[in-house]
Each structure stands twice: as structure tokens, then as C-alpha cells.
Amino acid sequence: MRFFTVLGIIFYALVLIIVGLGLIGFSLMFSMETSPIQPQDINNMLMYFQSNTSARIIVFLSGILLILISMSFAQIILGRFQRERTIAFKTGSGEVTVSLSAIEDLIKRLTGIMPEIKELRPHVVATKKGIVVDLRVVLRSEANIPELTARLQEITRSKIQEVLGIEEQIIIGIHIVKIISLEDKKKKESQSYEPPIPFGGYSR
Amino acid sequence: MTNQDARTDLGLIRIHRNVIASISSLAAMEVEGVKRVGSDLAGKVFSFFGKTIAHSIKVEFDKNDEVRIDIPLIIKYGYNIPEVSSKVQENIRTALDKMSNLTIKDINISVRGIEHGGQE
Numbered sequence: 001m002r003f004f005t006v007l008g009i010i011f012y013a014l015v016l017i018i019v020g021l022g023l024i025g026f027s028l029m030f031s032m033e034t035s036p037i038q039p040q041d042i043n044n045m046l047m048y049f050q051s052n053t054s055a056r057i058i059v060f061l062s063g064i065l066l067i068l069i070s071m072s073f074a075q076i077i078l079g080r081f082q083r084e085r086t087i088a089f090k091t092g093s094g095e096v097t098v099s100l101s102a103i104e105d106l107i108k109r110l111t112g113i114m115p116e117i118k119e120l121r122p123h124v125v126a127t128k129k130g131i132v133v134d135l136r137v138v139l140r141s142e143a144n145i146p147e148l149t150a151r152l153q154e155i156t157r158s159k160i161q162e163v164l165g166i167e168e169q170i171i172i173g174i175h176i177v178k179i180i181s182l183e184d185k186k187k188k189e190s191q192s193y194e195p196p197i198p199f200g201g202y203s204r
Numbered sequence: 205m206t207n208q209d210a211r212t213d214l215g216l217i218r219i220h221r222n223v224i225a226s227i228s229s230l231a232a233m234e235v236e237g238v239k240r241v242g243s244d245l246a247g248k249v250f251s252f253f254g255k256t257i258a259h260s261i262k263v264e265f266d267k268n269d270e271v272r273i274d275i276p277l278i279i280k281y282g283y284n285i286p287e288v289s290s291k292v293q294e295n296i297r298t299a300l301d302k303m304s305n306l307t308i309k310d311i312n313i314s315v316r317g318i319e320h321g322g323q324e
Contacts, residue, residue: 089286091286091293092290092293093293093296093308094272094273094312094313095312096286096293096314096315097313099315099317101316102279105317105319106281106318109318162284163283163284163285165284165285
């Protein structure tokens with residue numbers, strides 16, 4: 001698998017380098033009058049591909065081959081990402097893998113417990129050190145930030161340990177992205193209020 | 205190989221892997237704490253095409269005719285994941301032992317999500 005991944009990276013790097021060189025060459029060569037490639041040459045080449053059936057078949061097959069290679073590499077890379085985003089442990093009957101997005105779902109449910117939190121966006125990563133949880137929080141203005149963040153860290157840690165039953169280290173980072181004030185809320189409410197039209201309810 | 209074959213005096217008995225998947229799915233659903241079988245996206249895609257959720261369960265037979273099952277689960281919020289997973293594995297093993305004479309090698313569980321509907 002590693003061989004194919006390396007091959008894929010080299011392939012993409014080569015294609016991008018060729019495209020880059022082609023663009024640089026295109027911009028430089030056409031600025032000179034004595035350029036080895038003239039626009040007419042490219043036009044002739046395209047005309048040849050259009051007129052010659054076998055050349056068109058070769059171009060068509062090359063296109064399909066490139067699409068297939070791209071799709072297979074995308075699948076390998078996406079599959080690898082998907083595999084990495086799990087926590088696994090063995091039981092007597094087999095393996096249990098827990099998707100990190102499931103843990104993210106679990107953390108999102110904590111907003112119901114803490115009314116001071118308006119929104120919670122967790123990102124969980126499993127590293128060698130342990131489980132790293134990054135929380136992006138939107139708070140309501142009445143919240144006491146140091147007390148709330150300490151409580152949030154404690155609740156998150158205990159909930160993960162309780163649900164997963166693991167003893168690994170859990171590192172929780174909190175990033176407060178926004179604090180919503182009550183005034184903002186009232187302003188929004190007043191903006192959304194539309195005065196009723198007189199006799200608006202009467203119609204034939 | 206798509207089916208599990210067993211020869212009797214009267215002929216061949218074949219158990220399709222979808223049958224094993226269905227038994228596994230039903231056995232998993234019996235366990236308290238399991239919200240449903242299958243991932244979110246796969247469940248939606250399968251139901252859109254009118255397929256059952258058993259299609260999201262992977263059943264493989266190895267050279268020794270031993271079965272390996274990969275089953276994706278959504279667990280209810282508030283339940284202990286290792287405990288529920290272990291009960292699911294046991295229940296699937298018991299159900300398959302009871303309904304077929306298959307040798308089960310591994311029952312691998314993949315917890316894909318957590319949803320409301322359990323202990324709050």
C-alpha cells in the first residue's frame with residue numbers, strides 16, 4: 001500500500017511539474033518572436049488529433065486511464081484518513097473501533113447539560129500521547145469563563161472516560177470563538193419583529 | 205465465495221452472506237444501548253435505493269470457512285461503548301451459533317456515531 005501511495009504522490013508531483021513548466025514555457029516562448037513552438041503548431045496538433053481516428057482513441061483512453069488513477073488514489077487517501085480517525089480496542093470476540101466522530105457527537109450533546117454554552121464544535125484526534133480534544137465554544141455573556149471552562153473540561157473528560165472506559169490521557173483544549181451578549185439577542189429579536197398591517201387579517 | 209455451503213445426504217445447503225448479515229443485524233438490535241445498525245450516510249443511501257441495512261454489514265469467509273463480520277453501529281447516548289459492544293458481539297455469536305453451524309472467527313464492531321434515545 002505504501003508503494004502505491006508513494007507512486008501516486010510522485011505521479012501527481014510529476015503531472016503538476018509538467019503543467020507548471022508548460023505554463024512557464026508558454027508564457028516565455030510566446031514572448032519571443034523566434035520561439036520554437038508557435039501557436040500554429042499547437043493548432044496543427046489539435047487539428048491532427050481531431051482528424052485522426054486512432055489518435056482520438058488514444059487520447060480518449062488516456063483520459064479514462066487518468067480518471068481511474070485519480071479515483072483509485074483518492075480512495076486510498078480517503079480510506080487512510082477514515083482509518084486513522086478511529087480508536088480501536090480488542091475484546092474476546094474481535095475488534096471494536098470507535099469513530100472519533102462518534103466521540104465528537106457525544107461531546108456535542110454536552111451543550112444540553114450546560115446552558116451557558118450556546119454552541120460547541122469539538123474536534124477529536126487520537127495521538128500517541130492520548131486523546132486530544134479541541135473544543136470551539138460560543139458562550140452566552142452571563143457565563144463566568146474560568147469557572148465554566150474548568151467545568152467543561154472536567155465534564156468532557158469524565159464523560160469520555162465513562163463512555164469509552166479507557167484510562168488513556170485526555171487532553172482538552174478550549175477555544176472561545178464568540179461571546180453572545182443579551183443585547184445582541186434582543187436586537188435580533190426586535191429586527192425580526194414586523195409591525196402588523198392594519199386590517200391585514202380581513203380578506204374575501 | 206458468496207455463500208456458506210454445507211453438504212447433507214440429500215444435497216447442498218447454502219447460507220447466503222446476506223442471511224448472516226441479517227441475523228447479525230437483528231441480534232445487534234436486541235442489545236440495549238444500540239440505536240441502529242449502519243452508519244448515517246450508508247443507512248440513508250441504502251434506504252434511498254430500497255435496500256435493507258444488512259447491506260452495510262460486511263461478511264467474509266476465509267479459507268477455513270470461518271466467518272468474519274464487520275458491523276457498524278450507532279450507540280445511544282449515555283451507554284458505555286465497550287460494554288454495549290461486548291454484549292453485541294456475544295449476542296451475535298449466540299444467534300449465529302443457534303441458527304447456523306458456522307465457525308465465527310471475528311465479530312468486529314465499528315461505532316460510527318452516538319445519538320439520543322438512551323439514558324440522559
